[in-house]
Amino acid sequence: MLSRVVRIVEAFGPGDTALSVTEIARRSGLHVATASRIVEELTNFGWLQRHEDRQVRIGVKMWEAVSRASPTLRLREAAMPVMEDLHTIVGQHIQLGVMEGDDVLFVERLTAPRAVINYTRVAGRLPLHASSSGLLLLAYAPSDHQERIISGPLEAFTERTIRTPSQLRSALAEVRLQGHALLAGHIHADVTGVAVPIRDPGDRVVAALAVIAPNDDVARSRVAVLLAASKAISRAMTYPASPPFK
């Protein structure tokens, strides 16, 4: 059955590059015999691969199939050159996120080796109410989605994380007023995030571009260059897709 394949692949959580069959069975709730058999079949297709010690990893074939037809390909291709320029200019972490359920999902990021701690990863998530990217995306989301988050539990990361519905409501209003989201110390006490919207040709907000910097960085002055970058990405997305290759 199909759900078992999904459960097996999704058993790999953030930070798990390799798992044993037993561990996969435990996490997915499948019988080990079932897990073993499906893992073997997927391995034959190259969708999973096995280490010499029988540990299981995601296979190159699956990565390839998914990556070449990735749902965010257009966005990432349009964004990457601009993100690089931005990265060179501001010298801090740059990240690109989209809304996915009640989280922001980061689809691309550039790290600054000596810069501040940053918990995000490519394909990592953060709650919408807690991160600058998430708050920005939520501010431009349909109101029923906003209301669901506002009325839901608001997990706190630090003492400055938004934790009440009224705080969140006014924060969203402020984001819409200013056109960007600036959050200091909401995820980690020493870290400030600034996020701006990226719009598709129909002017809908489809992604957030953010700079993650230490609190004492001149974060506020980064808004202008961030906005310029987001305009450039929005413009690049309006052009037709790039030509096929091999």
Next chain:
Amino acid sequence: MLSRVVRIVEAFGPGDTALSVTEIARRSGLHVATASRIVEELTNFGWLQRHEDRQVRIGVKMWEAVSRASPTLRLREAAMPVMEDLHTIVGQHIQLGVMEGDDVLFVERLTAPRAVINYTRVAGRLPLHASSSGLLLLAYAPSDHQERIISGPLEAFTERTIRTPSQLRSALAEVRLQGHALLAGHIHADVTGVAVPIRDPGDRVVAALAVIAPNDDVARSRVAVLLAASKAISRAMTYPASPPFK
């Protein structure tokens, strides 16, 4: 059955971001009813997603699961900062490839907007004998693999593409002698590629780092900076993996 899922997902070729159910059925050789049903099930898991016009794309959930446990994650994380620096310095396309079957599979790339045409994409492939990255990887591959490629058909892209076993054999010897691969006009008449090896802690060649530039670029002078970059990446990979996050 499991193979049907694989066939459906792998129906998405390079350049296909969205397909119709009928097209998926045609490419995968499945009955449309079967394709329709499996597509619907995968959609419920978020592994596929449907456009308003019923077109099918890869879903965010599948992208997320695969990307966060990607088999080349370590390599890419180690390589990206260095690739960016390199990109800033040389101002040409930079790409990172691994050997996968009889092709080189590109796992990361940085493009130079105004630079030369480049047919590669992330998750794109090129034959081992034709590209600088491929030739480099083949030169350090087990000899049985080399022999299989040497004796196999050698597809030609331009008149300068290697097309005979003896040409390939001597090209491989030269790569091993020099420690890098420089190919001018083998994929496209006006384009030169230069590739150098990236080694894992056990000193095995696991990837190729390449610069793609116009023929009149001073490609030869790029070898030194490329080698420096590859050493930096190799070194970065020896450190333990980065800590988990959310």
Next chain:
DNA sequence: CCCACATTCTCAATCATTGAGAAGACGGTG
């Protein structure tokens, strides 16, 4: 309005999947 095409639904025969338990492989330890 009708036609062509794409998609989904229906349903009975089929055949792959399941999972308990056994057997085998592996690795560490006394």
Next chain:
DNA sequence: CACCGTCTTCTCAATGATTGAGAATGTGGG
């Protein structure tokens, strides 16, 4: 070297999900 615990794979009969032809429904264009 033999023992033991753990992980993995195998066996096999009962089960029930999967399959695909064809019908029905939905969709868009002329």
